[in-house]
Amino acid sequence: MLSVSQLSIDYGTNRVVSELNLSLEKSEILMLVGPTGCGKSTILQALAGLIPITEGEINLGKWRATPKLTVPPEKRSVGMVFQDFALFPHLTVEQNICFRLKDTAVADHWITLLGLEAFRNKKPSTLSGGQKQRVALARTLAHQPDFVLLDEPLSNLDAALKDMLRWDIRNALKKAGVPAIWVTHDQEEALSIGDRVGILQAGKIQQLDTPEHCFSMPSNRFVARFLGEASFIQGQFNQGIARTDIGNVPAHGVDCEHGDVDVLLRPDDVVLVQGETGNNGVVVWVRFEGGSRLCAVELDCKTQVTSRVSHEVVVNPGDKVHVSLSTSHPLAVYKREQ
């Protein structure tokens, strides 16, 4: 098990990671997300032993690193996958994967599993970005690391390729049975691929939990907004029910037990209906998403909420609509901001 406790990292006098605590079970994939410059890559580099740590401890059982007790990268049994693939251009796919490998039979296993058989004797320059990343992953896993760090492995690839490859990478990591920390800029990727998600802001973990919990019960408004479309409506919260101008819903207090609150609304919690009477809002903007449309509605009470409707529903800015809340799951509520 990889465990990190009270890890802080400074660049000079600048603290970029503060008091990070996490532990990874066998086969667990932790997705690390956060705004640019929040310290994601710095954490990976510290875990790999590429930069010194200022405080705390990284412990894999086999080794333990502290500010005074350094463990070089080659002794950490860590596999790294980067966005730029880092393959040797003069070696073939097979030679890249087998580089410094004692047991080349393991390489065959990953060549087959990652669909690289046909490219075995090709040089990296003749491969697509997605194929190169498969080679990089096969090389990493063939070395049987104790944990894997992935730094935006899909960021150089186009959207269609990303979607397939992220699942192939996840499946390969699960087959290898190694824990992994995967840094991404893509919130959707984090929520769909991760067993757990860690959301960082300015070097501090804001929440580390299952994707479902982070999305539906964010620890604060920053996490709520970072993980997806979020709007807030004022309400009164009492005995597990939040009462708002557009309906009463089951609710859970994140930072309060009752009183004046802001209720977190995801677009799927808000039902939008076009009708002649009973309208309570005006459509401000509409974004076509393919199978659906995301609509922002300014309510009569002057709050703006978003709702997702089927692509078959044609809505236009300026349309008068009726919106209400419909959820059976509790919505997150936060103490009202003054």
Ligand SMILES: Nc1ncnc2c1ncn2[C@@H]1O[C@H](COP(=O)(O)OP(=O)(O)OP(=O)(O)O)[C@@H](O)[C@H]1O
């Ligand atoms: N070698 C360095 N020397 C000094 N400061 C650095 C160094 N590397 C990174 N930083 C700073 O540390 C902070 C964290 O950087 P880091 O690259 O870890 O962020 P990140 O979350 O990975 O960002 P991005 O999403 O843009 O890749 C930033 O403010 C960055 O400017």
